[in-house]
Amino acid sequence: MVPFFAYATVFLIIPTLVVVVGAFLSGGRPTLGNVRALTEPAVIAATQHSIILSAVTALAGAVIGGLLAYAVATAHVDSVLRRFVASLCGVLAQFGGVALAFAFLASFGASGFLTTWLAKAGVDAGPGLWLYEWDKGLMLVYLYFQIPLMLIVFLPAVEGLRPQWREATETLGGSTWVYWRRVAAPILFPSFVGATLLLFTNAFSAYATAAALVSQGSPLLPLAIGNTLTSEVILGQENIGKAMALEMVAVVAVAMTLYAVLDRRASKWLAP
Amino acid sequence: MSGNRAAARRKQAVFRWVTIGLCLVFFALPLFGMLEFTTRGPGGTRSAQTWATLVDFGQVSAEYPALREGFLASIGLAVLTVAIMLALLVPTMTWVRLRLPGLSRTVEFICLLPLTVPAIVLVVGLTPVYAWVTYLLGESTLWLALAYVILVLPYAYRSLDAGLRSIDVKTLAEASRSLGAGWGTVMVRIVLPNLRTAVLSASFLSVALVLGEFTIANLFSRKNLQVAMYELGKSDAQISIAVGLAALVFGFLVLFAMSFVGGPRGTTSALVPRPRGRRKVSA
Numbered sequence: 001m002v003p004f005f006a007y008a009t010v011f012l013i014i015p016t017l018v019v020v021v022g023a024f025l026s027g028g029r030p031t032l033g034n035v036r037a038l039t040e041p042a043v044i045a046a047t048q049h050s051i052i053l054s055a056v057t058a059l060a061g062a063v064i065g066g067l068l069a070y071a072v073a074t075a076h077v078d079s080v081l082r083r084f085v086a087s088l089c090g091v092l093a094q095f096g097g098v099a100l101a102f103a104f105l106a107s108f109g110a111s112g113f114l115t116t117w118l119a120k121a122g123v124d125a126g127p128g129l130w131l132y133e134w135d136k137g138l139m140l141v142y143l144y145f146q147i148p149l150m151l152i153v154f155l156p157a158v159e160g161l162r163p164q165w166r167e168a169t170e171t172l173g174g175s176t177w178v179y180w181r182r183v184a185a186p187i188l189f190p191s192f193v194g195a196t197l198l199l200f201t202n203a204f205s206a207y208a209t210a211a212a213l214v215s216q217g218s219p220l221l222p223l224a225i226g227n228t229l230t231s232e233v234i235l236g237q238e239n240i241g242k243a244m245a246l247e248m249v250a251v252v253a254v255a256m257t258l259y260a261v262l263d264r265r266a267s268k269w270l271a272p
Numbered sequence: 273m274s275g276n277r278a279a280a281r282r283k284q285a286v287f288r289w290v291t292i293g294l295c296l297v298f299f300a301l302p303l304f305g306m307l308e309f310t311t312r313g314p315g316g317t318r319s320a321q322t323w324a325t326l327v328d329f330g331q332v333s334a335e336y337p338a339l340r341e342g343f344l345a346s347i348g349l350a351v352l353t354v355a356i357m358l359a360l361l362v363p364t365m366t367w368v369r370l371r372l373p374g375l376s377r378t379v380e381f382i383c384l385l386p387l388t389v390p391a392i393v394l395v396v397g398l399t400p401v402y403a404w405v406t407y408l409l410g411e412s413t414l415w416l417a418l419a420y421v422i423l424v425l426p427y428a429y430r431s432l433d434a435g436l437r438s439i440d441v442k443t444l445a446e447a448s449r450s451l452g453a454g455w456g457t458v459m460v461r462i463v464l465p466n467l468r469t470a471v472l473s474a475s476f477l478s479v480a481l482v483l484g485e486f487t488i489a490n491l492f493s494r495k496n497l498q499v500a501m502y503e504l505g506k507s508d509a510q511i512s513i514a515v516g517l518a519a520l521v522f523g524f525l526v527l528f529a530m531s532f533v534g535g536p537r538g539t540t541s542a543l544v545p546r547p548r549g550r551r552k553v554s555a
Contacts, residue, residue, distance in 0.1 A: 004364040008382045011422050015397025016389060022396075064295070071291035074284050085292065087527035088299060095484035095523040098502050099516035100302070105505075106513050107305025114305060144302065147295065176280070205390030208486035212502055222392045229395065229491050245393040256388045 019249065022242035034243035043224065043244065050221040051251075054203035057142040062196040064143075065150020066158075072151065073158040086155070089148030097208030104141050104213070138220075141209055146199050153198055157191035157266065194262035197255045205252060221248060303517065310514040322510045326518065336511065342500025345413040349496060350482040352417035354475045357428050360421065362471070365432055366463050369441050383429035386422050391487040394422065402492060413494040420488070424481050428474040435470020476530050480523050 023034050037043065068085075075082050092100070107114045161184055169179040207222040218224040221244060228241030313319030325331050333340035361383075368376050386394070398419055405415050441463065448462045464471065486498035495503075497519070504512040 004360050004379070005382075007360055007421070010401060011398070011418055012382065012385060012389075012425075014401060015394055016385075018397040018400055019393060067291055068295045071288040074288050081292070083528060083531040085296075087524055087531055088296075090527040091480075091520055091523040092299065095480050095520070097484050097486045098498050098505075099484075099520050102501075102505060102513045102516040103302035103306050103520075105509075106309035107302045112305055113308045114301065144299070148299070201388075201390075205392065207390070207392045208490075208498070211486070211490065212505070222390070225392050225396060226487075226491055229399070241396055245396040248390060248393055249388065252388050252390060 016249075019242050019245045022239050023246040025239060034239045037240045038243055038247055043240075046218060046221045046224045047247065049219050050204055053138060053142065053220065054200045057139055057146045057203050058196050058199035061143055061146030061150050061199050062154075062192065065147040065199075066154055066192060066195075068147065069151045069154040069158050073155060073161075086152065089151045091148075093145050093149035093152055093202075098212045100141060100144055101209050101212035104137070104144070108137070108140075138210060138213060141213065142203050142206070145206075145209070146203060149199055149202055150195055153195040154191065157188055157195075161187065190262045190266040194259045194266060197259045197262070201252045201255045201259075204255075205248065303520070306513050306517040310510050310517065312510070322514045325511065326514050336504060336508075338495065338500045339497075339504060339511070339515065342495045342497045345495060346483055346497035348414050349417050349420060349485075350479045352414055353420040353424060353482050354478050356417060356421045357424055357474070357478055358471065361425075361428055361432055361474075362464065362467070363459060365429075365436055366441060366445075366459065369436055370445055380429070380433075383425045385425075387426050391423060391485075392491075394419065395488055395491045398488075413489075413496065416489055416492065416494055416496070417482075420478075420482050420485060423485065423488075424478040427477045427481065431474035431477065432467065432470050435467045439466045473530055476526050480526050483519060484523065 024030055024032065025034075038047075072082055072085050106112055109115065165183050165187075166179055169183055174182070205222065207226060210220055210223055211226065214220075214223060218227045225241050225244050225248070228244070310322045311318050311320060313321065325335070364379065368379055389397075402415075402419075405418065409415055444462050444466065445458050448458050453462070483497060485496065486502065489496040489499045490502065497515075501512045501515045501519075504515075
């Protein structure tokens with residue numbers, strides 16, 4: 001008992017406090033300067049990019065991943081297809097990082113095979129620079145781990161739809177459309193929104209993939225934070241990093257709280 | 273009616289194969305790109321040279337010492353992380369179940385907290401802590417395991433919690449105590465064997481997460497497998513992409529194997545970030 005709490009305090013609680021307190025300190029004195037630094041154009045731009053990137057990939061990932069989850073759920077529970085897709089998605093969603101960035105470099109980079117193929121087919125994809133831009137290449141790469149995550153998160157909800165509900169709708173004379181509109185959609189909606197929020201936080205906090213792809217500048221918030229840690233420290237800069245970290249925690253905490261609320265609501269119908 | 277149903281089922285099957293097929297193609301293209309890139313030979317030919325180098329451990333260590341160093345560090349980190357994680361979580365969670373059920377909410381909260389603290393934020397907060405770690409324990413890469421335990425906490429907690437839920441710890445502990453077993457014996461010979469599957473899946477997940485970790489190692493300038501791969505990518509793209517593909521395939525095999533070990537829903541249940549563990553589906 002004691003070791004657990006001691007460990008959690010040293011490696012989890014203290015770091016969190018360091019961020020929270022450090023965000024309001026400068027040279028040992030309390031200040032709001034770091035927080036004010038968050039309104040600098042560069043930081044605001046990074047925040048905006050991060051939020052747009054996360055929101056777009058979360059929505060697109062949720063829609064595509066949701067369809068995929070439904071398609072997988074219609075397969076038999078123990079089928080190899082299902083295990084295969086679930087495991088593949090697990091890898092891509094959780095352990096990708098640098099390797100995913102490499103995968104896209106190998107395929108879409110200047111000499112990548114897709115670029116070559118497209119060129120042969122008459123489509124000029126450009127010199128491959130679009131891959132490094134946050135609103136083009138990064139979105140595509142992020143989708144590559146967002147869709148799998150959606151499958152993993154949303155699959156239990158889709159599986160919770162019972163065939164009896166559909167049969168009941170049919171007995172009462174409802175069509176497939178009525179079933180989806182009046183029964184399935186309202187039941188799945190909280191889970192769907194919850195999963196979308198989770199995807200948002202996932203993209204928002206991702207660092208590895210972006211770091212491996214973007215080598216110049218720091219268009220995203222995690223990259224900007226990483227920069228304050230690695231670049232030659234300009235005095236007081238590391239506490240601005242803490243302020244940015246706090247901003248990130250705040251955004252993630254809001255999304256996760258909403259997620260918890262929605263999850264409780266979703267489990268009302270989907271609980272056994 | 274039955275004709276209708278058969279038609280609907282056929283339509284569903286078509287929908288299933290089209291959707292899954294399209295998504296798998298999307299997933300497969302970049303992976304195929306990696307394979308294609310790593311098998312390029314001089315002058316547009318195919319060659320397995322890169323993979324031959326990679327499989328030959330002696331040659332890899334001679335030509336790419338950084339890769340060897342990172343690989344060994346990652347293996348060490350994985351072992352150490354799993355050891356610390358199990359030593360911390362299993363006794364604590366068992367004890368909470370037996371004696372202090374009032375604390376279960378607190379423990380759950382702490383274990384799931386890392387889900388809301390992104391790794392990059394953890395790095396910022398851990399900087400002063402690691403200054404102390406370096407001061408007290410030295411500068412070895414292995415001490416990253418202390419931070420990795422925090423990263424794997426939510427996943428490990430969920431696996432172990434599911435395992436503990438499915439056995440009656442209290443009865444088991446009382447029975448063994450009444451037969452004269454000490455608490456150590458209860459832990460090692462009664463609880464652990466009964467939690468075998470849960471411990472296995474928690475360990476596998478931790479290993480996979482540690483092998484894929486990049487953020488913390490990179491920002492603390494320590495060299496694990498991912499960092500070595502990333503740095504190598506700047507000088508020798510082929511070998512580093514081959515390592516990346518190998519890592520992904522390895523992760524996939526681990527998860528695929530786990531989906532057969534931990535019952536039909538092993539893979540998903542342990543990975544899904546669920547704050548509440550009661551959304552169990554009766555299929």
